[in-house]
Amino acid sequence: MTSSLGKVIVVGASSGMGAALTRQLARRGSSVAAVARRADLLDDVRATAPDRIHTYAFDTSDVDQVPALFERIVSELGGLDGLIYAAGAMPPIAEGEYTFDKDRTMVDVNLLGALAWMNLAAARFEAARAGTIVGISSVAGERGRRKNPAYAATKAALTTYLEALRNRCSRYGVNVVTAKPGFVDTDMTKGMPGLLWLISADEAATRILALADRQNSASGFVPKRWGLVLAIVRSVPSFVFRRLNF
Numbered sequence: 364m365t366s367s368l369g370k371v372i373v374v375g376a377s378s379g380m381g382a383a384l385t386r387q388l389a390r391r392g393s394s395v396a397a398v399a400r401r402a403d404l405l406d407d408v409r410a411t412a413p414d415r416i417h418t419y420a421f422d423t424s425d426v427d428q429v430p431a432l433f434e435r436i437v438s439e440l441g442g443l444d445g446l447i448y449a450a451g452a453m454p455p456i457a458e459g460e461y462t463f464d465k466d467r468t469m470v471d472v473n474l475l476g477a478l479a480w481m482n483l484a485a486a487r488f489e490a491a492r493a494g495t496i497v498g499i500s501s502v503a504g505e506r507g508r509r510k511n512p513a514y515a516a517t518k519a520a521l522t523t524y525l526e527a528l529r530n531r532c533s534r535y536g537v538n539v540v541t542a543k544p545g546f547v548d549t550d551m552t553k554g555m556p557g558l559l560w561l562i563s564a565d566e567a568a569t570r571i572l573a574l575a576d577r578q579n580s581a582s583g584f585v586p587k588r589w590g591l592v593l594a595i596v597r598s599v600p601s602f603v604f605r606r607l608n609f
């Protein structure tokens with residue numbers, strides 16, 4: 364096991380990739396602080412390794428309370444080597460729908476919450492000259508698709524923030540990782556038909572941990588083959604892209 368993820372916070376640990384990451388980390392010996400709102404689901408995750416998983420019911424959009432919880436977790440874990448931000452929201456947006464409250468939820472959870480946790484981790488790890496920060500962004504941040512503008516915007520912003528953080532901190536020994544999954548079989552994609560190359564949350568978690576374990580501040584698609592698709596998608600000119608419906 365890499366020592367950089369010995370004591371780790373996972374935000375968004377109650378389901379999907381965050382839950383899979385928490386279980387896999389605990390299985391390989393990490394002490395994990397599992398953070399999310401749904402305490403009952405956190406308890407289910409904890410039951411898989413009660414000695415190694417510690418649960419914290421918390422709404423990450425409550426950004427003013429993040430510093431106090433961060434310090435409490437660091438104290439209760441007896442240090443910190445890694446932060447994984449897996450929390451995310453993607454409410455369904457109907458054709459012709461423009462609902463600001465849904466957009467605000469995505470900005471709060473996908474972006475502002477991530478910044479609140481990652482800034483604290485970056486400051487701590489930069490001072491320690493060690494540590495790993497993993498953000499789960501998305502292929503959705505690579506282009507402004509028409510279906511869910513705010514989701515795409517939050518993921519584009521998260522990807523750019525992580526790139527900047529990597530450029531800022533990696534020279535001080537901090538491993539800043541951007542994971543950009545394609546479609547993963549989780550609550551977020553439940554009921555969506557015909558998803559290309561759908562993988563399980565466990566497979567995604569394994570691939571994300573492999574990116575983090577490289578210790579070279581990697582940014583990568585999950586799985587890698589999405590890189591080819593996105594290279595093509597990014598090359599489509601805007602006047603063509605706006606006529607597409609995916």
Ligand SMILES: NC(=O)c1ccc[n+]([C@@H]2O[C@H](COP(=O)([O-])OP(=O)(O)OC[C@H]3O[C@@H](n4cnc5c(N)ncnc54)[C@H](OP(=O)(O)O)[C@@H]3O)[C@@H](O)[C@H]2O)c1
Pocket residue numbers: 374375376377378379380381382398399400401402404421422423424449450451452453472473499500501502543544545546547548549550551552564
């Ligand atoms: N599924 C995909 O195809 C896919 C593809 C690319 C990227 N992603 C990204 O991957 C990440 C994980 O998503 P997932 O697919 O694993 O979906 P998921 O099963 O719905 O997991 C989302 C997690 O975020 C947490 N969360 C949501 N709002 C929160 C809040 N206000 N405070 C604290 N935690 C909150 C949820 O916990 P609570 O509800 O218990 O709070 C849950 O643990 C997200 O960032 C998503 O955007 C997903």
